[in-house]
Amino acid sequence: MIPTLHSISSRVPPAIWRTGGWLVRLLIVLIALRPITPAPAHVTLGPPQTVETQHPAVCVHTRLTDEVEEWKVQRTLSMVREMGASTIVEFFPWPYAEHDEGRYDWAHFDRIMLHARNQGLSVIARLGLVPDWARPPVVEKVTTLTYLTEDYYDEFVDFVRAFVARYGDEIVGVIIWNEPNLGIEWGNRPVDPEAYTGLLRQSYTAAHAANPDVVVMGGALAPTVNPDASGSALSDVDFLERMYEAGAKGYFDALAVHTYGFTRPAQDPPDPDVVNFRRVELLREVMARYGDDATPVYITESGWNDDPRWTNAVRPGQRIVYTLEAFEMVEAWPWTETLCLWNFRIPFDLNNRRDAYYALVSSDFHIRPVYEAVQAYARGWESPYLP
Amino acid sequence: MNRAHALRHRARQTVHAARQHPRLTLIAIAGLALLAAAWVLTRPGAPFGPQDGTWRRSQINRDLYVGLDPNYPPFAEWTPDGIIGLEADIAHEIGRRLGVKTSILIMGYDGLYDALYIGTVDFLISGLRRNPAYEEWVHYTPPYFDAGQVLVSRPDAPVTRWRDLDGKTVAVEIASAGDQAAQRWQRRLHALDIVRAMLPQEAMQAVQAGEADAALVDVVSARLYLAEHDDLVMAEDTAVPEEFVIALREENFRMIAEVEDVLAEMRADGTLDAIIDRWL
Numbered sequence: 001m002i003p004t005l006h007s008i009s010s011r012v013p014p015a016i017w018r019t020g021g022w023l024v025r026l027l028i029v030l031i032a033l034r035p036i037t038p039a040p041a042h043v044t045l046g047p048p049q050t051v052e053t054q055h056p057a058v059c060v061h062t063r064l065t066d067e068v069e070e071w072k073v074q075r076t077l078s079m080v081r082e083m084g085a086s087t088i089v090e091f092f093p094w095p096y097a098e099h100d101e102g103r104y105d106w107a108h109f110d111r112i113m114l115h116a117r118n119q120g121l122s123v124i125a126r127l128g129l130v131p132d133w134a135r136p137p138v139v140e141k142v143t144t145l146t147y148l149t150e151d152y153y154d155e156f157v158d159f160v161r162a163f164v165a166r167y168g169d170e171i172v173g174v175i176i177w178n179e180p181n182l183g184i185e186w187g188n189r190p191v192d193p194e195a196y197t198g199l200l201r202q203s204y205t206a207a208h209a210a211n212p213d214v215v216v217m218g219g220a221l222a223p224t225v226n227p228d229a230s231g232s233a234l235s236d237v238d239f240l241e242r243m244y245e246a247g248a249k250g251y252f253d254a255l256a257v258h259t260y261g262f263t264r265p266a267q268d269p270p271d272p273d274v275v276n277f278r279r280v281e282l283l284r285e286v287m288a289r290y291g292d293d294a295t296p297v298y299i300t301e302s303g304w305n306d307d308p309r310w311t312n313a314v315r316p317g318q319r320i321v322y323t324l325e326a327f328e329m330v331e332a333w334p335w336t337e338t339l340c341l342w343n344f345r346i347p348f349d350l351n352n353r354r355d356a357y358y359a360l361v362s363s364d365f366h367i368r369p370v371y372e373a374v375q376a377y378a379r380g381w382e383s384p385y386l387p
Numbered sequence: 388m389n390r391a392h393a394l395r396h397r398a399r400q401t402v403h404a405a406r407q408h409p410r411l412t413l414i415a416i417a418g419l420a421l422l423a424a425a426w427v428l429t430r431p432g433a434p435f436g437p438q439d440g441t442w443r444r445s446q447i448n449r450d451l452y453v454g455l456d457p458n459y460p461p462f463a464e465w466t467p468d469g470i471i472g473l474e475a476d477i478a479h480e481i482g483r484r485l486g487v488k489t490s491i492l493i494m495g496y497d498g499l500y501d502a503l504y505i506g507t508v509d510f511l512i513s514g515l516r517r518n519p520a521y522e523e524w525v526h527y528t529p530p531y532f533d534a535g536q537v538l539v540s541r542p543d544a545p546v547t548r549w550r551d552l553d554g555k556t557v558a559v560e561i562a563s564a565g566d567q568a569a570q571r572w573q574r575r576l577h578a579l580d581i582v583r584a585m586l587p588q589e590a591m592q593a594v595q596a597g598e599a600d601a602a603l604v605d606v607v608s609a610r611l612y613l614a615e616h617d618d619l620v621m622a623e624d625t626a627v628p629e630e631f632v633i634a635l636r637e638e639n640f641r642m643i644a645e646v647e648d649v650l651a652e653m654r655a656d657g658t659l660d661a662i663i664d665r666w667l
Contacts, residue, residue, distance in 0.1 A: 012411070013404035015397065306562075308534075308605070309459040309496065309514050317561030317585045353496045369562035385562045386583065 041071040049078070050120040051086040054380040057330050059087035059124075059340035060360065061301055064112050065096070067347045074115045076345055079361055081119040083371060084378025087172065088116060089124045089300045089340045094159045095131035095145065101155070104162060113167055124300060124340070125167065126175040126220070127160060130187075147187030153199055157206045164210040173215030175256045175300060176203045179222035181239040183232040191234045193242035197251070200243075204251040217298055218243070218252030221283075223259055223275045237272060237282050244290040254337070257283055258301035262312045266325035277302065277326055284335060297335055301342040302326065306370070307357035320373040320385055327377060341374070431640045439641035441509055451487045453478040454508035456496040461666040462514055465493060473666040474512045477531055480658060484649045500525070503634060509642060511634040526637045528647050530630035531659060532606075536565040538622040539591050539602045539609050546601035547622040549576075556580040558590035558599035565590075565603035568627045588612055591619060605629075610667040 060080055064073050080088055090112060097104050116123050129145045134152040136143060148156060164174060179185040180196040200218045207216045221236035228234070240255075257280050261268070264276040272282060280299060287293055304322050305313040314322065323341065330339040342358050349356035349363040356362070360371040369385055376383040405412040429436045445451055455474055457465035463472040470491045482489030492508055500521060502508045514534070517527045538557075540546040546555070549568075553576045559566040561583045573579045582599050584590040587608035593599040595618060602609075609621050633650070635643050653659040 013400070013408070015400055015404065309456070309462075311458055311460070315560060315586060316563050316566075317583075320562055321585070351497050351500065369566070373562070385566070 041069065043070045043074055045114070045118055048118055048120065049081055051081050051084065053084040053086050053378045055084070055327060055331065055378050056086050057337070057339050058083075058085045058327060058374065058378045059089065059300075059338040060085045060344040061089040061340050061342045062344045063091070063346045063355075065091045065093060065108075070111060070115075072347070073112060075365060076361075077115045077119045077121060079365070079367070079371075080344055081121060083360070083375040085121075085344075085374075087122040087124060087338055087340065088344070089126055089175070090116075091126045091128070091178075092163065093129040093145075094127065094134075094156060095129050097163070098131055098159055101131075101133045106166060109163075109167070113170060117170060123167075123171045124173055124175060124217070124298065124338075125163065125171050126178060126300070127163060128176075128178045130156070144184075144188055146185050147189070148199070149187075150195065150198065153202055156199070157202045160203045161206040161210045164207045164214050168207075168211030168214045171214065173217050173254065173298075174203075174207060175217045175220050176200050176252075178220050179258065181221045181224065181234045181236055185222070190231070191239065193234070193239050194246040197243050197246035197248045200248060201251040204253075215253045216251075217254045217256040217300070218248060219283075220256040220258060220300060223279050225273055225275060235272070236279070237286060240283055240286045244286070244292070249290055249292050252295070254296045254298050255283065255287065256298050256300045258342075259299055260302060260342075261304045261314075261322050261326070263314055265318075266322045266329060277322070278329075280336075293335065296337050297333075298337045299330065299339045302339055303341045303343075303358055305354065305357050307353065310354065310357070313357065316369055317385065320370050323370060323374065324377050327374075437638065437640075439639050441506070441636070441639045442641035442645065445485070445487055445509065445642065449487045451478075451482045451485065451489045452492055452508045453482075453489055454492050454494050454499050454502045454511045455513040456499065457493050458496065459514060473532070473662060474514070476662045476665070477653075477659070478512050480653060480662065481646060481649050484652065485645060500634070503636060506636075509635070509639070510646060514631050515634050516630065517632055521634070522637075524637050526635045526639075526643050527632040528635070528643075528650055530632050531650060532631040532663060533625050533628050534606050534631055535625035535629035536563070536568055536603050536627035537606050537609050537625045539604060539613070539619050540594060540600060540622075541618065542620045544600065545620055545622075547624075549626050552576060552579055552601060554578045555600035556582055556598070558582040558584055558593035558602040560587045560590050560604055560608075561585060563587070563605070564627055564629070565605070569603055591616070594619060603627075607667060614667075 062076060062080065064076060067073050092109055097106060097109060099105065113123065130148045130152065134155050135147050160174065160176070177196065177199065181191050183189060183191055186192065204216045207214050219240060221239055222233065223236055224233045225235055226233040227238065259277050259280045260275065261277040262275060266277045268276040268278060270278040270281045280297065284297060287295060304319040306316045306319045307313040327339055330336045341360065343355055345359050345361040346352055346355050346363060360374065361367050373383055373385050428434055431437050432439065455463045457463040457470050461472050463470060463474045470493065475491060478491060479489045492502070494502055496513065499511050499513055503511050538546050546552060549572050552572065557569050557579060559569050559581060566583065569581045573581060582593055584593060587604035590602040590604050591612050594602045595616070603626060606625060613619055613621055633646060635646060
């Protein structure tokens with residue numbers, strides 16, 4: 001006789017049935033609970049804030065470009081304000097805004113601008129990178145995000161115009177490109193000061209057409225002593241000189257400068273063969289030589305690193321002293337507007353140790369001693385870190 | 388009816404049920420036996436389980452690839468003579484004891500985990516600390532070095548624990564992990580004065596000069612300084628640990644076991660200490 005389901009089930013002892021029944025119920029509950037995840041943090045804008053500072057030159061370079069969660073954008077910017085920095089430099093990549101040609105998506109940029117405005121912060125916008133559609137197809141040539149040919153200058157300039165038209169009233173200015181004197185920032189090609197000058201001139205005209213008051217910043221050159229343009233980099237001093245030779249004068253309202261101290265104190269004297277903080281004075285000499293000394297300088301990247309593993313780093317105390325000395329020097333120079341520290345915080349520090357040790361605040365918002373020292377300086381408090 | 392009695396009753400019922408239904412019981416036992424066999428046979432290294440391809444390759448080719456960032460003397464430094472340093476020596480010693488030739492691959496710190504992930508290297512030894520974010524696929528060995536903050540004091544008045552500092556003065560390097568730890572201790576002890584120096588060497592000089600009872604500085608600085616100054620002693624254990632570990636891929640279970648065995652041997656026979664003493 002073929003056993004029926006009923007005959008099989010009647011042979012199973014009741015204790016097993018009961019236990020099995022509870023297990024099935026538990027399983028159903030677990031399956032029902034599985035899709036439940038915490039709701040995303042609700043962000044409330046809150047009342048508009050103002051920055052309390054005694055040193056308006058204090059500025060930081062934030063990295064909110066890749067910050068996904070809005071509460072982290074807000075938290076970062078509120079910590080910048082609490083530190084007493086009145087200005088931030090933030091990167092606004094072209095591919096993020098115009099992923100598809102001719103269609104702009106400003107959502108993330110709007111979010112950053114909204115929270116910066118609410119915290120009372122001024123923004124210097126760094127513009128750069130190139131979307132896929134403005135580069136050769138991969139089957140033809142493998143290129144990096146920094147590969148921009150003259151064929152696509154018009155499209156980049158359109159982005160600059162659109163960006164300034166949208167945010168021109170609420171930003172200090174725009175930086176055109178980043179470190180064009182490094183091959184890696186110039187599409188892994190030999191650097192080309194004349195080509196960069198062409199890009200700068202077109203961008204300047206477009207930005208001012210969109211908003212005559214916006215400050216267009218050129219340069220943002222990497223501090224390097226490499227004398228040979230055919231290699232991976234060209235000295236920032238030589239590059240700037242060639243920019244002037246190529247007709248850059250009058251096509252930038254301010255020079256953006258990157259100047260790092262590495263292992264040298266802030267006071268270390270300028271020397272063409274040395275990369276140190278006062279290298280900015282060499283760039284200033286070039287400007288003066290070309291009759292451009294009325295044009296101000298914004299130091300948009302600077303600082304010291306205290307990574308115990310890096311040979312170009314300093315001890316944490318030295319970092320604090322050098323940083324504060326640099327602020328004092330910048331405030332004494334009538335030709336500099338800001339000193340922006342690289343960097344305030346990076347969203348994810350696991351794979352970027354170097355930037356993690358430049359950061360003033362860790363990815364999980366743990367403040368580092370240098371933050372407290374800069375805060376005390378900016379707000380006129382007693383420093384918690386004095387010898 | 389108490390709980391024990393209820394359990395006994397339930398057990399008797401189950402045995403009774405098993406006697407009443409021998410075929411069902413047999414099927415259940417056979418099912419359990421099958422599950423146990425499947426579990427045993429599919430364990431890592433078992434005939435139907437995952438194999439450690441990295442270990443297999445290493446044994447066939449007699450090679451071992453190690454990734455490090457040679458940017459941190461005396462742990463690892465790139466010289467005309469090759470990569471030298473404490474970590475390079477440990478890597479070579481592990482290779483020697485495994486009977487394979489060690490090749491050190493130089494890479495930037497930020498590329499280390501990527502190189503491990505894609506299999507360019509078999510393990511990393513580069514001042515790494517345990518990182519929970521990677522533990523899904525990375526296995527960390529026990530530490531080969533503790534680079535944390537250690538108390539340094541005079542031998543006639545040794546200070547070995549932070550509790551010994553109550554009512555005393557500690558010298559620290561400004562803004563260091565030692566400085567931050569001393570601030571925490573200050574809140575826990577009845578009294579603790581903190582003297583801040585720009586460099587760890589200056590903090591230890593304060594102890595020598597009698598301006599502080601102890602210095603709390605990083606182990607590397609302490610060892611290098613004490614090598615030239617025998618009027619100070621260092622506590623045996625760090626007060627604020629910072630343990631350097633070797634990172635391997637979690638899937639390389641055999642390589643993990645072998646490397647950890649070798650590391651334990653090196654610790655037991657004094658080789659590890661000898662290498663550390665050679666460089667620090």
